Amino acid sequence: xxxISLVVSDVDGTLLTKDKTLTERARSAVQRLHxxxxxxxxxxxxxxxxxxxxxxxxALWLPVGPFNGSSIVDPEMRPVEQHLIPxxxxxxxxxxxxxxxxxIWLFTTDKWLIDNxxxxxxxxxxxxxxxxxxxxTDFSPYLSSACKIVGASADAAGLEACEKAMQEALGSxxxxxxxxxxxxxxxxxxxxxxxFVEAMARRLGIATGAVATIGDMQNDLAMFAVSxxxxxxxxxxxxxxxQATHVTASNEQDGFAEAMEMILKxxxxx
Numbered sequence: 001x002x003x004i005s006l007v008v009s010d011v012d013g014t015l016l017t018k019d020k021t022l023t024e025r026a027r028s029a030v031q032r033l034h035x036x037x038x039x040x041x042x043x044x045x046x047x048x049x050x051x052x053x054x055x056x057x058x059a060l061w062l063p064v065g066p067f068n069g070s071s072i073v074d075p076e077m078r079p080v081e082q083h084l085i086p087x088x089x090x091x092x093x094x095x096x097x098x099x100x101x102x103x104i105w106l107f108t109t110d111k112w113l114i115d116n117x118x119x120x121x122x123x124x125x126x127x128x129x130x131x132x133x134x135x136x137t138d139f140s141p142y143l144s145s146a147c148k149i150v151g152a153s154a155d156a157a158g159l160e161a162c163e164k165a166m167q168e169a170l171g172s173x174x175x176x177x178x179x180x181x182x183x184x185x186x187x188x189x190x191x192x193x194x195x196f197v198e199a200m201a202r203r204l205g206i207a208t209g210a211v212a213t214i215g216d217m218q219n220d221l222a223m224f225a226v227s228x229x230x231x232x233x234x235x236x237x238x239x240x241x242x243q244a245t246h247v248t249a250s251n252e253q254d255g256f257a258e259a260m261e262m263i264l265k266x267x268x269x270x
Contacts (some may be wrong), residue, residue, distance in 0.1 A: 001266070002207075002209050002210050002228055003210060003267050004038060004210060004211070004212045004228070004229065004263050004266065004267055005038060005039060005204065005206045005210040005211070006038065006039040006040070006041075006200060006201065006204060006206060006210065006211045006212070007033060007038060007039070007040045007041075007211070007212045007213070007214070007260065007263060008040075008041055008042070008043055008065075008193075008196070008197050008200060008211060008212075008213045008214075008223060008227070009040070009041075009042050009043075009213070009214045009215070009256065010042070010043065010044060010193075010214065010215035010216060010217070010219075010220050011042055011043075011044035011046060011051065011054070012044065012045075012046070012128065012179075012180070013180070013215075013216040013217060013233060013235060013236075013251055014214055014215050014216050014220075014233050014251060014255075014256055015042065015054075015251075015256050016251065017251055017252055018251065018252060020127060020128055022054065022057060022058075023254055023257065025254045025257040026254065026256050026257045026260075027057055027058065028257070029256070029257040029260035029261060029264075030058045030059070030260065031059065032260070032261075032264055032269070033260060033263075033264070034059060036264060036267065036269040038263070038264075038267065039062055039200075039204055040058070040060070040062070041060060041062040041063065041064055041065070041200060042054060042058075042060070042064050042065070043064065043065030043066075043068070043069045043193045043196045043197075043223070044064075044065070044066060044068070044179075045067065045068050045148070045150075045179035045180075045183065045185050045219060046066055046067075046128070046129055047066050047067065047107050047112065047129060047131075047147070047148070048064070048066040048067075048071065048073045048077055048109075049077070049110070049129060049130075049131050050066070050128065050129025050130065050131065051064050051066055052077060052130075053130055055075050060075050061075060062075075062200060062203070062204075063075070063080050063200070063203070065193065065196035065199075065200075066147075067107070067147045067148045067185075067187050067188075068148070068175070068177070068179065068185055068187045068191075068192055068193055068219050069191060069192050069193040069194070069195060069196030069197075069222075069223075070083050070147070070148070070175070070187040070188045070191035070192070070195075071083060071109075071147060072196065072199060079109070081199075082109065082147070083147075083188035083190075083191055084144070084145060084146060084147060084188055085146045085147070085148070085149065085174050085186060085187065085188050085189075086173055086174065086188075086189070087143045087144045087146075088173070089170055089173040089174040089186075089189075090106075090143040090144075090146045090149060090174075090186075091143055092169060092170065092173075093149050093151075093166065093170065093174065093176075093186045094139060094143075094149070096162065096165055096166050096169055097149075097151040097162065097166075097184075099165075100151070100153070100158055100159070100161070100162040100165070101153065101155070101158070102151030102152060102153040102158075102159065102162060102184065103116050103119035103120070103121070103122075103151070103152040103153065104116075104139065104149065104150070104151065104152075105125070105133070105149070105150040105152060106139050106142055106143075106146050106148075106149050106150075107146070107147050107148040107149070107150070108142060108145045108146065108147055109145070109147060111134050111142075112125070112129070112131060112132075112133045112134065113133065113134050113135075113136050113139065113142055114133045114134075114135060114136070115135065115136055115137060115138075115139065117133070117135050119152060120152070120154050121152040121154075121182060121183075125152075147187070147188070148185055148186065148187050149185075149186040150183050150184065150185055150186070151166075151183070151184040151186075152182060152183055153182060153184075154182060156181040156182065159178065159181070159182065159183075159184050160178070162184055163176060163177065163178055163184050166184065166186065170186070172189055172190075173189055174186050174187065174188065174189050175187045175188070175189060175190075175191070175192055177192075177218050177219045178217065178218050178219065179217055179218075179219045180217065185219065192219070192222040192223075193213075193215075193219060193220060193222045193223035194222030194223045194225055194226045195222075196223070197211055197213060197223045197226050197227055198226055207228075208226050208227055208228065209227075209228035210228055211226075211227040211228055211229075212227060212228065212229040212230070212231065212263055213227040213229070213230050213231070214230070214231040214232075214233070214248070214256065214259050215230075215231075215232070215233065215236070215240070216232065216233040216235055216236040216240060216251070217236070217237075217240065218240065220232075220240065221240065221243055224243055224244055225243075229245050229246065229263070230243070230244040230245050230246070231244055231245070231246045231247070231248055231259045231262075232244035232246070232247045232248070233247075233248060233249075233250060233251055233255050233256070234247060234248060234249045234250035234251075234253065234255050235250040235251055235252070235255075246259070246262070248262070
């Protein structure tokens with residue numbers, strides 16, 4: 001049985017509770033990984049700035065993967081790799097999101113741009129990433145510097161349909177996948193949480209079979225596919241659970257910590 005040398009975790013719905021809290025049990029579990037010599041890092045649809053608050057409490061020393069792993073930044077928030085959505089794909093994404101009635105957010109390396117400050121999820125995102133948006137009337141000047149575009153909508157079924165339409169329209173020009181039932185993320189082509197896992201494995205000189213991944217949403221399936229062990233949260237949808245090797249408790253029941261404790265026991269650590 002291959003020993004686990006690295007754990008890569010999703011953030012929202014996985015590492016954090018619904019109110020975006022890192023529990024003491026979760027923090028303690030990561031500290032136990034460190035002590036056992038098991039690497040730990042995070043990847044998320046969040047921008048880099050929205051991951052910064054986790055660096056210190058988790059004592060992260062490996063790079064993290066914002067924008068669904070399409071960027072890699074070190075713990076000091078310095079870019080290691082930075083990829084952008086092609087401007088033509090970014091423009092097409094905006095057209096499709098408008099067609100489906102979703103609010104549009106555009107993220108650059110250091111900015112969150114919106115054109116509807118009254119959007120349903122704006123306050124939620126402010127709380128989530130601990131940053132405020134910049135309000136614009138036209139996204140055009142920023143299309144060539146987009147790290148991620150988000151369609152935010154309370155219509156979960158409509159956003160699922162939008163995801164399929166977006167994937168068909170963009171093809172290999174960009175990646176389109178939901179990170180929440182209410183967020184559809186468009187990110188640079190050829191990069192996802194799976195490629196981030198592969199990059200971290202190369203960095204540590206280990207096989208991807210020695211990597212464990214944990215998450216709860218569609219955008220986590222790419223890292224499930226390349227890792228030796230994949231763990232779905234109890235709050236994940238059935239199709240995410242079906243593609244994982246293990247299912248843990250929900251993020252409200254310390255399922256993340258439970259999974260880390262399982263990995264430690266699997267590695268023979270108390």
